[in-house]
């Protein structure tokens with residue numbers, strides 16, 4: 318009997334060759350969802366009947382000799398801030414519970430055009446604001462490796478689903494680290510593509526100049542395969558880039574000879590012994606296999622977190638103004654329109670979302686705009702020019718994904734700043750709009766997985782995939798269990 322829980326790449330291959338049916342594969346995953354989701358809470362909406370009819374249609378196509386797509390029969394989980402016509406889309410917020418979008422996001426259309434099977438919608442921190450999936454109106458998701466710990470966030474449901482074999486691959490969104498951080502916490506691969514490479518039409522906006530959709534998978538190859546399906550120009554998204562489509566899978570399993578790889582000296586002060594060990598091991602492996610390792614400096618990187626926490630809430634406060642009790646989801650009545658809006662937003666939004674709206678409104682208020690938002694924009698430009706200078710000397714940069722492994726539930730809930738610190742290594746790529754991937758590499762003192770990130774200049778997604786794939790292979794040669 319074929320093992321159904323192998324890579325998405327192999328699943329699609331075997332289904333195409335008829336050595337297994339899409340339905341058999343799907344039933345394996347549905348069984349896992351049935352047995353594990355009650356405890357882990359990765360999926361918040363699901364519809365087996367739709368998934369089964371999708372699988373039937375693919376099996377039928379294959380039987381009648383028709384062409385099938387590159388994700389034929391691959392069961393995929395979707396973060397619940399991506400609009401789906403067949404499933405309600407809530408952003409894990411009370412304000413949107415019960416809202417059924419009248420359309421599919423472009424990425425959903427792309428996935429189904431390639432014959433992927435949509436399993437359902439996954440849990441997240443409300444409106445993607447958070448790093449632990451504890452800020453969800455549906456309750457927290459658990460880390461499948463140790464259920465007393467968070468899976469990371471905000472795309473914690475998607476990362477958990479892939480790790481626990483409730484989905485083969487998944488989509489998340491990454492505004493400041495929300496794909497890479499949960500990927501690192503759950504010991505899987507997660508990638509944030511270049512800003513504009515993947516359409517965001519149908520992604521419910523958090524911070525529009527930072528948001529990006531990307532894949533989760535058990536391997537770099539699976540992420541590259543999903544990226545092949547979801548990337549490409551979309552006239553419905555004004556930030557979508559109109560460029561030639563790359564075949565990202567073709568950059569897997571290449572060598573890294575002669576590539577120059579940078580280490581950011583400003584990050585050294587944040588590295589404890591375990592992080593240092595994982596970064597040094599990764600650098601050594603890459604060097605032994607033909608890469609050159611160089612120290613680089615990004616003087617403005619130390620302002621990234623502060624910059625992000627001005628820009629992201631500012632954009633969020635504006636984007637979330639649309640949830641007013643008139644157009645979408647929840648309405649709590651009042652004596653007049655103003656009261657109705659206040660009641661709706663008071664009841665509908667959770668504490669963290671309200672905190673971001675207040676931070677953002679303050680940063681944008683007249684008299685403070687230049688001092689806060691204006692300064693943040695200047696710092697963002699300075700960081701981008703730091704990266705430009707660095708990429709004159711190196712092809713890619715490597716650094717840890719997170720300052721710690723997965724933490725215990727409740728340990729950072731009372732201290733938002735501690736929670737925000739989870740993203741110090743991931744946020745710079747969002748501010749710059751650059752691609753970055755996290756792969757599992759090393760363990761923390763509690764034996765929880767750590768991640769290594771590979772960053773590159775804008776539109777160098779293939780380089781990120783090439784180096785990540787090489788490092789993944791080298792890691793497995795040294796310690797096959799990682």
Ligand code: GLN
Pocket residue numbers: 445446447448470471490491492493494495496523629740
């Ligand atoms: N944790 C960060 C935040 O809370 C990033 C979230 C994200 O990438 N969506 O804003």
